[in-house]
Structures are given as C-alpha cells and as structure tokens.
Amino acid sequence: METKKKIGFIGLGIMGQAMASNLLKAGYEVCVYNRTREKTASFAEKGCGVSYTPKQLAGWCDVLITMVSDPAAVDAVMEGPNGGFEGLCKGKTFINMSTVSPEFTRQLAEKCSKTGIIFLDCPVSGSKPLAEAGTLVILAGGEEAEICRHEPILLSMGRKVIHAGKAPAGSYLKLCVNLVMGHMTSAIAEGTEFAEACGINPALMFDTLDANPALQCRYFSMKRPLLLDKKFPPAFPLKHMLKDARFIMSAAEQKQAYIPVTEKVLELLEKSNNMGYGGEDISAIYKGLKEYEK
Ligand code: NAP
Numbered sequence: 001m002e003t004k005k006k007i008g009f010i011g012l013g014i015m016g017q018a019m020a021s022n023l024l025k026a027g028y029e030v031c032v033y034n035r036t037r038e039k040t041a042s043f044a045e046k047g048c049g050v051s052y053t054p055k056q057l058a059g060w061c062d063v064l065i066t067m068v069s070d071p072a073a074v075d076a077v078m079e080g081p082n083g084g085f086e087g088l089c090k091g092k093t094f095i096n097m098s099t100v101s102p103e104f105t106r107q108l109a110e111k112c113s114k115t116g117i118i119f120l121d122c123p124v125s126g127s128k129p130l131a132e133a134g135t136l137v138i139l140a141g142g143e144e145a146e147i148c149r150h151e152p153i154l155l156s157m158g159r160k161v162i163h164a165g166k167a168p169a170g171s172y173l174k175l176c177v178n179l180v181m182g183h184m185t186s187a188i189a190e191g192t193e194f195a196e197a198c199g200i201n202p203a204l205m206f207d208t209l210d211a212n213p214a215l216q217c218r219y220f221s222m223k224r225p226l227l228l229d230k231k232f233p234p235a236f237p238l239k240h241m242l243k244d245a246r247f248i249m250s251a252a253e254q255k256q257a258y259i260p261v262t263e264k265v266l267e268l269l270e271k272s273n274n275m276g277y278g279g280e281d282i283s284a285i286y287k288g289l290k291e292y293e294k
Contacts, residue, residue: 004028005153008061010077011068012039013096014234015124018131019067019097019157024048025134033057033077044283054078058087062152063225067097070243071104090116093150097138099123099240100248102175105141105168112185118146121167122154123174125236129222135159139168139177175251178244181219182265182282185241186219189286192227203228223283232280232287239278242269268292 004027009020012034024046025032031049033056034040040050051057054077058064064084066074074096078084088094094117096108105121112119121141130136134220136158140147147163156163164173188206195202209215226232245266252259272278272288280287 001056005062006031006060007153008033008051008057008084010034010057010064010066011073012043013230014052014128014237015097015131016067017042018128018134019124020048021046021063022131022134022157023029027152028156029254031057031060035076042186053082053247054084055082055086058084058092060087061092061239063093063095063150064088064139065095065097069098069131070102071216074098074100074104076109081146085111088115088117093118093120093146095120095122095150095153097122097124099174099178100171100245102171102251103215105171108263109142116144119167120146120150121164121170123170124158125174125177126158129235131157137162139164139170139173141165141167141173172251175244175248179248179259179262180243182241182248182269183261184217184219185223185282186268186285188227189283189289190222192286193289222280226281226283227286230286232277232284234279236271237278238272238280238282238283238284241282242266242273245269 006029007023008031010033012020012032014079020032030042031051032040033051033054044050066077068074068077094112109119119142123139124136126136134157138154138158138161140161141164151161164170191205192202195205209220224245248262249266268285268288271292272285275288275291277284277287
C-alpha cells in the first residue's frame with residue numbers, strides 16, 4: 001500500500017484555512033506556511049507542523065500546494081532565496097490552487113517541466129462554506145495521469161475533480177465559471193437596487209426566483225441575506241473577483257472573444273473597489289451601485 005504523501009500547504013486565508021484543515025482531517029501529514037504567522041497558530045495547536053519559509057516547507061514535503069491571492073503572491077512565496085522553488089526538485093509535485101491568469105499558469109508549468117517538477121493547475125470553484133465542508137469543485141489542468149494520481153489528495157478538499165486538459169486549461173475553465181458568477185452576482189445586486197427603486201420589497205424578488213424551478217438557484221439563496229441585510233462579510237472578497245474579471249478581459253482580448261456584459265461587470269467591480277469595498281463580499285457591488293448613482 002502506498003504511504004500517504006507529505007503535504008506542504010502555503011496560504012491560510014479564507015479558503016486555505018479550511019482546505020488545509022480538511023487535508024489534516026483526511027489523515028495526511030501536513031505542514032503549513034503563511035506570510036502572517038499568527039494564522040498558523042490554530043494549526044500548531046492541532047499538532048500540524050509550521051515552516052518558517054516556503055523553501056523549508058518545499059524541502060520537507062512530497063506535494064506543495066499554494067492557495068494565495070494572485071500571481072504576485074504566488075511569486076512572493078515561490079521565487080527568491082527562501083521561495084518554494086528552492087526546495088522543490090525532480091519528482092516532487094507543485095499544485096497551484098490560487099486563481100491566477102492562464103498566462104501566469106503557463107509560465108509556472110514551463111518552469112516546472114524544465115526541472116522535472118510535476119505541476120498541476122488546480123483552481124477551485126466554491127467559496128468558504130464549500131471549502132469548510134470539503135465539497136469544492138476542483139478544476140484540474142495537467143497531465144491526465146498526474147491528475148488521476150493526485151485525485152485522493154484533491155478529493156480530500158473537494159467533492160469533484162473536473163479534468164480540464166493540459167495546463168493552463170484549469171485556469172481557463174476557472175475564468176469561464178467566474179465570468180458566469182460575476183454576472184449572477186451583478187444580476188441580483190441590480191435586481192435588489194431596481195426592486196427598491198420601484199417600491200418592491202427585494203425579498204419578494206428572491207421569493208419569486210426561489211419559487212420558480214427554472215430560476216431557483218442556491219447561489220442566489222446564499223447571497224440573499226447579505227443583500228437584504230446590507231451586511232457583506234466576505235465569503236468571496238470583491239477584490240478577488242475584480243482580479244479575475246481583469247484576467248477574463250485580458251484572455252478574451254487575446255482569444256478575440258466578444259464579452260461586452262463582462263466588460264460592464266468589470267467596470268462595476270472597479271468602481272466598488274475604488275469606493276473601498278474590495279475586502280467585502282462580492283455582493284457588495286450593490287453598495288457600489290447605490291453610491292455610484294448619487
Ligand atoms: P484571502 O483570504 O485574501 O487569503 C489570501 C492568502 O494569500 C493569505 O494567506 C495571504 O497571506 C496570502 N498572500 C497574499 N499576498 C501575499 C504575498 N504577497 N506574499 C505571501 N502571501 C500572500 O484569499 P482567499 O479568499 O482564501 O482566496 C485565495 C485564492 O483562491 C484567490 O486566488 C481567490 O481568487 C481564490 N478563490 C477564492 C474563493 C473564495 O470564495 N474566497 C473561491 C474560489 C477561489 P496573509 O495571511 O499574510 O495575508
């Protein structure tokens with residue numbers, strides 16, 4: 001029987017905290033690293049190892065996972081004298097689960113292939129509640145055999161692994177999904193704003209959507225209390241959707257895809273972010289709409 005792989009996990013933000021916890025629950029030997037060390041305290045209490053540098057972590061583990069904000073954050077933890085790449089070597093695996101641009105993913109894949117590091121491009125779909133429940137959908141790009149070989153690890157954090165094709169197909173697929181999610185969020189934020197302007201209680205709009213089997217949507221139900229209570233604690237921070245919308249527009253330009261509605265969603269996200277709502281949930285674009293009008 002194959003012994004369980006040692007896993008190094010970098011990035012204990014909203015998603016990473018839950019994902020690393022689920023790897024521990026699945027019985028893997030896990031060691032973590034986070035830029036802000038205080039966030040590792042609850043892991044140390046559970047008997048999980050904590051590394052001082054990504055390099056130290058990568059040297060110890062068989063599989064290194066990154067779940068950080070964006071390409072700059074991946075560079076910050078992977079490059080340089082104390083970076084993860086310094087500790088990785090031929091035969092080890094590097095799985096990037098952060099949402100980054102397909103171009104950045106392509107560069108990571110190339111760098112790994114030159115040194116014999118196995119690379120998987122595995123962003124996730126699903127936010128904090130799904131990460132906590134271990135029911136994320138994992139969008140996997142890479143060599144098919146390697147995706148299959150690493151599925152037990154991925155399925156400790158998720159309910160399904162979608163095989164997207166060679167990297168950066170995972171990153172492209174993630175952007176397709178977030179394009180749709182950005183529109184859905186904008187739709188219910190605008191619907192709320194429009195209902196209120198028309199003197200209709202927006203709760204009735206949500207009730208109607210929910211009662212119609214063709215329009216019923218669990219995502220709408222999740223965002224409903226935020227939009228009705230006007231409180232937006234972050235499950236998926238608006239600033240991350242803004243980052244993704246920028247990646248989408250840039251990929252669309254490269255691939256000559258015409259996506260005018262997404263361009264408008266990007267504009268709305270930019271405005272909401274400039275108003276200071278980047279750290280709040282994506283549904284805080286409602287506040288951007290409200291204040292933009294004035
Ligand atoms: P988050 O809560 O903002 O956490 C970001 C993590 O990245 C933290 O561990 C942070 O470290 C680290 N980080 C940021 N900049 C860094 C830098 N320059 N150097 C080192 N570490 C850095 O983000 P999240 O919501 O967990 O999301 C993580 C990734 O998953 C993002 O790419 C996001 O788009 C994607 N995603 C998120 C969701 C969601 O619903 N939240 C869903 C699907 C995908 P510190 O603790 O030191 O700040």
